[in-house]
Amino acid sequence: MALRFFQPEGMQALDFSRPAGEMALVPPDSVSWQIFKNPLALFIGGVAAVVLELAEPRVRAGVWHHTSFRSEPVQRLQRTGLAAMVTVYAARGAAETMIAHIRQAHARVQGRTEAGIPYSATDPVLLNWVQATASYGFLEAYHAYVSPLCAGDRNRFLQEAEAAAALYGATGAPRSTADMTAQFAAMRPLLEPSEIIREFLSIIRRAPVLPAPFRPLQRLMVRAALAILPACVRETLMLDAHLWPWERRLLRVAGSLADRLILLEAPPAQACRRLGLPERYLYDVQRLPALP
Template identity: 25%
Template sequence: MVAFKTRKQWTEHFEPAEDYGFFGPDSVTWKVWTYPTSLILGFVRSVTIEHLDPNLTAAVVQSGGVKYRPHTRYSRTIRYFAMMVVGATEPTARAADVLVKVHSKAIGDDPVTGSTYDANRPSSQLWIHMTAWHSILYCYEKFGPGRLPAHEEERYWAECARSAELQTIDPEAVPRTRAEVAAYFAEWRPHLAASEACQDMVDFILPLGVALPPTLGRVRRTAMAPVRWVLSKGVISTYPKYVRQMFNLRQGPVMDAVARVLNKLFHAVTARSLNLQFQMLYLLTPAAAPVIGPALLGIPAKNPVTMTPREAQAAYGFDIPAEAHHDIRARQHARVFERNEKPSDEGLVESQQHIGSMDPYESARVG
């Protein structure tokens, strides 16, 4: 547990960011993603719904990362998302470049569809991207301040498309309105599958114990059980009926209403307390705190400018993700599909210096 501090003490605790990243403090992205609903509700909603893509489930199950190092997987993912939305341009562009290498090992055969999966495939990346951006906004609206004004929502989806430049996605394929987002998910629905593996992963994630560090003592873990229950019920309350049916979840309208009231109250109180926000942040993902902290506190960046990802990639000498590291991807493809070997971990090992350690005890240390 980190010590409670005054705003001044918290401000002195963090180093200013080098720049304002890809959006800046006046963006709708900063407004929505830095609200407390993002850290657990929005993130868990997105990663569970993602598993309805059988290709993604195959990649997750066959890698084993979520089951065998759940806290590091959670922490590293949150840190990367934090870098994407509020982080400085150079380290984020570098992390995105390394992730292409990491995803190059997430290839193989999908037993549900009989096809192959590839985490760098643009359609797979777009599915993950849209479930994240949609879930973060949905939970902000449902449990936070409410629906964005029309002009802010328009900016939010434009910023969502800009962020897609950090991945192998074609930014022109990104929906840019609420109606287009709804149409995108409707088009995906026939391709979704709630396999046994999918339901097993959702059952593993939803109790939310996966987010807790292995160093957390039994007393504190037990004390947090009611909070985890409320948050989990809140996540379930956001699922449409067909998703609940696919996940084999039973939660009625009364529990939905209770979960909404309790979660709105919890997040309203948390939003008014910097100390509660930092307690959650350092408990769940201390590696993300140095990225999120300056944005939460409004600490001016050393260089108060923003870039688009494409501008940053050009400035720092990185290929755009769709064109990056074809040599590594080809080597991984040959290992997996031609020689029937496991993919190498070269990108995964390199990623630790950019998005956090894979050692569950090291990742749980307070920075």
Template identity: 30%
Template sequence: MLVDAMRTRLGSALFSRVAGPDGPANRARIHDTPGPRWFALDSPVRAVHGDAAMFIGGIAALLLQSLHPLAMAAVAGHSGYKGDPWGRLQRTSTFLAVTTFGTEEHAQHAVDQVRAVHARIRGTAPDGRAYRADDPHLLTWVYTAEAYCFLAAHQRFGAHPLDEEGRDRYVAEAARVARALGADDAPSDLSTLRRRLDAYRPELRATRDARAAARFLLLTPPLPWAARPAYGVLAANAVGLLPGWARHALLLPYVPVVEETFIRAGGHGLTRTIRWAMRPPA
């Protein structure tokens, strides 16, 4: 049928962008290898990380994470996000998939690989402060920003938003991966996560690198022109998930009526379309 062919074509194109050329092999390894997993089949972390709302939550997390000057200095100096943005996305999405859905052995191996990379990343930020990627305090910030944005996106655009208990369980489950990576004090419930986000605020500001990253993500993404309108809707909804102080720091506008009607409706429509296109065949 024509509709099935369209769904398959769109789903394959999206999966290829997010997962890269090794995506099919990685998917088979992650999902088909027998063995115990870190998270049960009905775990909230699987529900959140497996939903199309992550397309929005991921953009929001990158914007929020950029506000820590030392974390942003490490990204600007070592990640190559402008030179190889799709490669970085594919590595990140594969890590999330392995730790969320893979066997315990594969998940631990993925964590060990990331920790080995982090151990080699050192530098000096533009403000003169030294940084290292395996700093437990910075790793806790990265986790806090991710968990906040991933969960916020799921609650707004996910197929099945979590109840209060599910939200706390999600934060606790995501913290397991953060601790494995070396985070020193990862929040394990939603109220603590929100307090931790506020506690980091005195350390946060929009550096030149942070604003450059925001411009790259929001205005000049490495996409063909035909795909940019759809991406623009996802990006606008990602901005809508950020706390007001974060938007203000990054000089991102706020137009309440437009955001809460047309833009949000577009976000719901696009996430439903992505979910439909990437649904495994029956």
């Protein structure tokens, strides 16, 4: 199931094991390589990030009217997940090429919101918000449902994203949890509830991301994404995110199991092979040396 999520239908599979020896934008001993290997954290964090994006009216208009979330939700999620994998695990050259193509596509995304406010996907303010929401979602999902992260690791994760953020044009993306808090406080007056957010959540609950027997877990993960949003944002967006204690325990068990799931043909293992590291490198936590 996880491999299917990493390999969108209709797209040529990207070989993360080539070219041999070429480093990624982020080093293998990073917090990012640990977090992004976990498919449960990626799904929950990705949903949380999109909700935060859609809460900002200019970003909401750009995302909803210029992407295929409505017509192809699963494929859109897969492409977004693959882009995240490329940013973290792919060879630097491949990541830079992909980001350049995305920026070209962003240059064509512009218009006006329902309230008549102009927007552009190249606006640095909006790019910084999108980067902040992505970092927040993945970081908080891993912290809540996989393994708690100390303050130092949380700051490292944000700093590790700086290279990719700059390539996207998000030069003011948060580099620390203090920056993140300040950015959320600055953006909060602009955030607003929307029927589009509720429509997105309804689509993600029903979309065949997981096989039918696992669909209850999928719906639980959507609620788990809402549970990690800042309480003040949930209140603004009028979203309910109640989780029973047994549901939180179930999610942590699933997150822990997913964190030990070695997928030999998935980007993390392929990237390890590219750098001459054991395929179990990211799973033997005690054997993570600091690389030069």
